Amino acid sequence: MPHVPLLELDRVSIRHEGAERATPVDVSFEVARGEVVLILGPSGCGKSTLTLALDGLVPHAVPAALEGTVRIAGLDTREHPVGVLSEHVGMVFQDPDAQIVTGTVLDEVCFAPENQLVEASEVLERAERALKLVGLWDRRAENPDTLSGGGRQRLAIACALAMSAPVLVLDEPTANLDPAGIDEVYAVLRELASDRDHAVVLVEHNLDAAVDLVDRVIVLDADGRLVIDGPARETLRDRADELVALGVWLPVSTLAALRLRDAGVVLEPLPLSPAELAAALDAQPSLPAPLSASSPVRSTALSPRPTLATGGQTGTATGGHAVAGEHAIRARALSVRRGGRRGPVVIEGVDLEVARADFLAIVGTNGAGKTSLLQALAGVIPAPPGTVDVLGVDPARCDAGERARRIGFVFQNPEHQFIAPTVAEELAQSLQLHGAGDVEPRVGAMLRRFGLEALRDQHPFLLSGGQKRRLSVGTALIAGAPVLALDEPTFGQDRARASELLDMLRTLNDDGTTVLVVTHDLQLVADYASHIAVMGDGRLLGVGPAGEVLAGPLIEQSGLRHPPLARATRGLQRHPDWHTVTRMSQLPVSSKGDS
Numbered sequence: 283m284p285h286v287p288l289l290e291l292d293r294v295s296i297r298h299e300g301a302e303r304a305t306p307v308d309v310s311f312e313v314a315r316g317e318v319v320l321i322l323g324p325s326g327c328g329k330s331t332l333t334l335a336l337d338g339l340v341p342h343a344v345p346a347a348l349e350g351t352v353r354i355a356g357l358d359t360r361e362h363p364v365g366v367l368s369e370h371v372g373m374v375f376q377d378p379d380a381q382i383v384t385g386t387v388l389d390e391v392c393f394a395p396e397n398q399l400v401e402a403s404e405v406l407e408r409a410e411r412a413l414k415l416v417g418l419w420d421r422r423a424e425n426p427d428t429l430s431g432g433g434r435q436r437l438a439i440a441c442a443l444a445m446s447a448p449v450l451v452l453d454e455p456t457a458n459l460d461p462a463g464i465d466e467v468y469a470v471l472r473e474l475a476s477d478r479d480h481a482v483v484l485v486e487h488n489l490d491a492a493v494d495l496v497d498r499v500i501v502l503d504a505d506g507r508l509v510i511d512g513p514a515r516e517t518l519r520d521r522a523d524e525l526v527a528l529g530v531w532l533p534v535s536t537l538a539a540l541r542l543r544d545a546g547v548v549l550e551p552l553p554l555s556p557a558e559l560a561a562a563l564d565a566q567p568s569l570p571a572p573l574s575a576s577s578p579v580r581s582t583a584l585s586p587r588p589t590l591a592t593g594g595q596t597g598t599a600t601g602g603h604a605v606a607g608e609h610a611i612r613a614r615a616l617s618v619r620r621g622g623r624r625g626p627v628v629i630e631g632v633d634l635e636v637a638r639a640d641f642l643a644i645v646g647t648n649g650a651g652k653t654s655l656l657q658a659l660a661g662v663i664p665a666p667p668g669t670v671d672v673l674g675v676d677p678a679r680c681d682a683g684e685r686a687r688r689i690g691f692v693f694q695n696p697e698h699q700f701i702a703p704t705v706a707e708e709l710a711q712s713l714q715l716h717g718a719g720d721v722e723p724r725v726g727a728m729l730r731r732f733g734l735e736a737l738r739d740q741h742p743f744l745l746s747g748g749q750k751r752r753l754s755v756g757t758a759l760i761a762g763a764p765v766l767a768l769d770e771p772t773f774g775q776d777r778a779r780a781s782e783l784l785d786m787l788r789t790l791n792d793d794g795t796t797v798l799v800v801t802h803d804l805q806l807v808a809d810y811a812s813h814i815a816v817m818g819d820g821r822l823l824g825v826g827p828a829g830e831v832l833a834g835p836l837i838e839q840s841g842l843r844h845p846p847l848a849r850a851t852r853g854l855q856r857h858p859d860w861h862t863v864t865r866m867s868q869l870p871v872s873s874k875g876d877s
C-alpha cells in the first residue's frame with residue numbers, strides 16, 4: 283500500500299470571514315504516524331485557525347475561506363463531512379467551554395463516540411478509561427459547569443481521547459492545569475506517541491512541559507508563514523535567537539541561559555530543561571556580579587521579610603510602597619458557596635489582608651478555590667456582607683459602578699466579560715462606566731499598547747485567544763482602578779506579549795496599584811509577585827512574601843512544584859548570585875518580535 287500521511291497540508295491559506303488577511307499563509311507540511319509536532323508562533327499568527335483545518339471545521343463549520351488542500355488520512359477535507367473526518371482526528375480546543383454540550387461529565391465523554399455509532403459497551407469502556415486517565419472518573423455524574431477551569435480542560439481532553447482517533451490535535455491543552463494535571467496530560471500523550479501508531483499535533487506555550495515529548499517543531503511568523511520545520515531539540519537550540527526575535531516562548535531554562543549569555547556566561551550546549559541547566563551551571567565556577575545589578579527584578583521580594591504566617595494572616599507583610607497596616611483588600615472569616623444557597627462551600631474561613639501596592643499571586647492546584655477567592659474579593663460573586671473590604675467599602679453592598687472604580691477584574695475566560703460589538707467600543711465602555719473623559723485618545727493608546735489597532739473594529743468574539751486576553755486585560759487597565767484582579771492574565775500569550783503585559787502590571791504596581799493575579803505559572807510568580815497566597819481545598823494554606831513562600835515547604839505541600847529555574851539552581855543556593863538566575867525567564871521584549 284502506498285504511504286499515506288495522517289495529515290497532509292499543501293499550500294494552505296485560511297482567511298476568516300471579515301478578516302483583512304489570511305493567517306496562516308501558504309503553509310505546507312505532512313504529519314506521519316508516530317510523530318509529535320509542536321506548532322509555535324506569535325499571537326494571532328494563525329495557530330488555532332490551522333488546527334481548525336486539521337479536522338475539517340475549516341471549511342465546513344467555521345466561516346472562513348480555505349485555499350490549498352488539506353488531506354486527513356488521504357481524504358480531501360473539502361470532499362468529506364466533519365463527521366467522517368472526525369473518526370481520524372480528535373480535537374481539544376483552546377477554550378474547553380466551546381466543546382461542552384451535555385449535562386454530565388460522563389455524557390460529555392460518551393457524546394462523540396455515540397454519534398459515531400460506536401457500540402454502547404465500547405463507548406462506556408472508552409469513557410471510563412479516558413476519565414480515569416484525566417482524574418475525573420469520580421466526578422462523572424456531575425454537571426461540567428460545576429468543574430473548575432482546569433477540570434473542564436481535563437474533560438475536554440478525555441472527550442478527545444474517547445474518540446480513539448489516530449490523530450490528536452490539542453490547542454493549548456495545559457494552559458489551565460496544575461503541575462499534576464500537566465504531568466497527567468503529558469503522560470497520556472507520551473503513551474499515545476509511544477505506540478508509533480498515533481500522531482499528536484500540539485499548540486502549546488508551556489515548552490517546559492512539551493520539550494521532552496515533541497519530535498518536531500513547525501514555526502509560523504507573525505504573518506502566518508511557515509518559517510521553520512525541523513527536529514525539536516536541534517531547532518530550539520540552534521535557532522533560539524530567531525525564535526526569541528519572533529516573540530515565541532522557549533523553555534525557561536533556555537531563556538535563562540540566553541540571559542546569562544548576554545552577561546558573558548556561555549553555556550554549551552544551550553540547556554532545554556532544568557536538569558540540563560543545572561548541569562551546565564555546575565560546570566561554571568562563578569556567575570558574573572553585574573547580573574544582579576542589571577536584573578530588572580525588584581529586590582523587595584528577596585529582601586528579609588516577616589515570617590510566613592500559615593494561619594491565614596499576612597501579619598505585617600507589606601509591599602514596597604505600602605504603609606504598614608494600610609490595606610487595599612481585607613477578608614475576615616470569608617466563606618463562599620457556589621451554585622446557589624444549597625451549593626457547595628468552595629471557600630472556607632479565609633482571613634487575608636492585601637496591603638496597598640502589593641503584587642499578590644494566588645496559587646494552588648486545580649479546584650483549590652483560587653478563582654472563587656478572587657471573584658469573592660472583587661465582588662464578582664457574592665460574599666457574605668461584612669466579610670470583605672476593598673478600600674473601605676464592602677463589595678457586597680455597593681453598586682457595579684462603585685465596585686468598578688475600585689477594582690478592575692479580568693475573568694479566566696475573557697469572553698465572559700465582552701459586552702460591546704467592537705474592540706474599540708469594548709474599551710470605551712469600560713471608561714464610560716467609570717465616568718472618565720478623553721475616551722478616544724485613551725482607547726487609541728490602549729489599542730497601540732496591546733497591538734490591537736488593526737482590529738479596532740473587529741467583534742471581540744472573533745479575536746484569537748491571545749488577542750481576547752489582551753483586550754480583557756486592557757478593559758480592566760484602561761480605567762486606572764487602584765486595585766486590579768486578574769485571573770490567569772498571561773494565559774494563551776506568546777512570550778513577547780506576556781512579558782509586555784507583566785511589565786505593564788509591574789509599572790502600575792510600582793506606581794501604587796494593588797495587583798492580584800491567579801496563576802498556575804510559578805515562574806511568573808517568582809519573577810513578578812511580591813507576595814504569594816497558597817490555596818488548597820477552599821482554604822488559605824498560607825500567605826507571605828514571595829521569596830519566603832517559594833523557598834519554604836508550602837509550595838510542594840500544596841501539590842504544586844517549584845518554578846523550573848528554582849529547581850535548576852537549587853544546588854547553587856550557596857552561590858551569592860543564585861537567585862538572579864532563578865529569576866531570569868524574562869528576556870527583554872524584542873522589537874523585531876513585536877507583531
Ligand SMILES: Nc1ncnc2c1ncn2[C@@H]1O[C@H](COP(=O)(O)OP(=O)(O)OP(=O)(O)O)[C@@H](O)[C@H]1O
Nearest residue numbers: 428430431432620621628648649650651652653654
Ligand atoms: N458554579 C459552581 N457550582 C458548584 N461548584 C462550583 C461552581 N464553580 C466552581 N465550583 C467548585 O468550586 C471549587 C473551586 O473552584 P475554583 O474555580 O475556584 O478553583 P480554582 O482553584 O480556580 O481552579 P482552576 O485552577 O482549575 O481554575 C471546585 O471544586 C469547583 O468544582
Ligand SMILES: Nc1ncnc2c1ncn2[C@@H]1O[C@H](COP(=O)(O)OP(=O)(O)OP(=O)(O)O)[C@@H](O)[C@H]1O
Nearest residue numbers: 298301325326327328329330331744746747748749
Ligand atoms: N472567527 C474569526 N473571525 C475573524 N477573524 C478571526 C477569527 N478567529 C481568528 N481571527 C483572526 O485570525 C488571526 C489568527 O487567529 P488564531 O486564533 O488562529 O491565532 P493564534 O496564532 O492561535 O493566536 P493566539 O496565540 O493568540 O491564540 C487573528 O488575527 C485573529 O484576529
